[in-house]
Amino acid sequence: MASFDPAEAPDLTDEELKTLDDLKSQLEQMGRERGRLIPMLQFVQDSLAYLPPPAIRLVADHLEISASEVYGVATFYNQFRFNPPGRHPIKVCLGTACHVKGGEIILENFERKLQIKDGQTTADREFSIDRVACVGCCALAPVAIVGETLYGKMQPSKVEGIVLRVKIEKEQQERETRQHEPNLPTPLPPTSE
């Protein structure tokens, strides 16, 4: 189950703050009946990709109910998330076949490697971990999807390499863009773990 502690939610980006501002006027058109709560939460999540604490407060104020009530409803449904999806979302399959083949252990290894729990996002928003139920290739169990890439016959020992590969690819890309556009300011070196 996705964990949620408002204190752990990362700060909003400038872009998200702007979207949040736009949402205020858009919600006005959705009415103020209590029954609009779930469609409203879906709409907010469509715009922001997740429900940060200010968004929950926004919906609560709009419907004139307490934030606690909105939170209670939102946490009941699996479709709502409270942490932003990472640039490389990691989905660990825990469907029947993957469960039998030890998907849980793969999940634990990702959690330990990235120091977050499922449903959470790393502070740099690079990775997020989610558990999913069957991605449709049970013959490859246990399965994990990182970004767009599917990794079958997962082993705990592969986790380290996969995360490292994503990081290396990212650095490579940055180096290339810098070569093409040498005037760009050099980004700060990534903080060591």
Add this chain to the structure above:
Amino acid sequence: MTESVSITVDDKTIVVAKGANLLSASLANGIYIPHLCYMEHLQPAAASCRLCFVEVDGRSGPVPACTVTVEEPLTVRTDAPAVRRLQKAGLQLLLSVHRVECKNCPANRRCELQRIAKFLKVGLKPGKLAQRFKQPEIDASHPCLNYYPNRCVLCGKCVHVCRAQHRDVVLTFARRGFDTVVGCYGLSGSSAPSCRDCRACIDVCPVSALLPK
């Protein structure tokens, strides 16, 4: 004057007002039926604790007494074997997510779970069920309350009194399934003035899962 109906509960005949609730009528007449979530003024009854089962003549299986409205003469048994089986199973399920540390618990000796276990003549043990606890042990996010999820039986009384007393509801159920907790959200130190003078949720909790800071 309201009409009265006479009903038979465990061979004892009692006279109750027509439309009375079977559970509260039995309790008022000294017939104890285990219960956790029943609240007199809450209509319809939550019927979520699944402990107040009774057998009512003419009904195919045991029914929660809190959902029975007395409209006509009834014959009720509160101690049938099927009823006891359901109650013991229900209690075990509750105990599988309840940290039994009575010695260190402020509810010791006035705890509803202790009372029910004693009444059913069973220990405070989950039987063959695996125990499953929530993390963290104490939720201190409320400015004046501490919540102990592993004591909580999720009867919902605190949520209902909070809803009844405050326009801006503070306590709600959050998450679901095994992860269900009573939660408060979006409160900062100054924005819970209503909680400071209101102890309704603390007073109504049968197991001391909510305590003042």
